[in-house]
Amino acid sequence: MKDFNWHGFELITAVLGFIGAALGISYSPPMSKKEMFGALVAGVICAVLGPSLVMQLYTLPPIVNNALAFIFGIGGMFIVPGLLAIWRGFANDPWAWLDKLRGTKNGGDK
DSSP, X not given: XXXXXXXXXXXXXXXHHHHHHHHHHHTSXXXXXXXXXXXXXXXXXXXXXXXXHHHHHSOOOHHHHHHHHHHHHHHHHHHHHHHHHHHHHHHHOHHHHHHXXXXXXXXXXX
């Protein structure tokens, strides 16, 4: 049977990401159903996109892709809330956010 691969998407990465995200949720503090669903979706999305990015940057054996999918599935539930916090900081004070990004404070002082 030929593996499902549609424009770089492999079913195994989504499945392993789902398993990793579900495992990560089971070891997390109690969450609402809405938060659990969001964490599961975030884990699967990170598991599908993350390994492809790593494989573009480094030459690794293909089996590593599956392991990375599992790892990104576990971590994805924390990556997305972290990104949301970063963007909330930008929305609250874009100038301070840009200064922090550049590593400056008060107009260029370090």
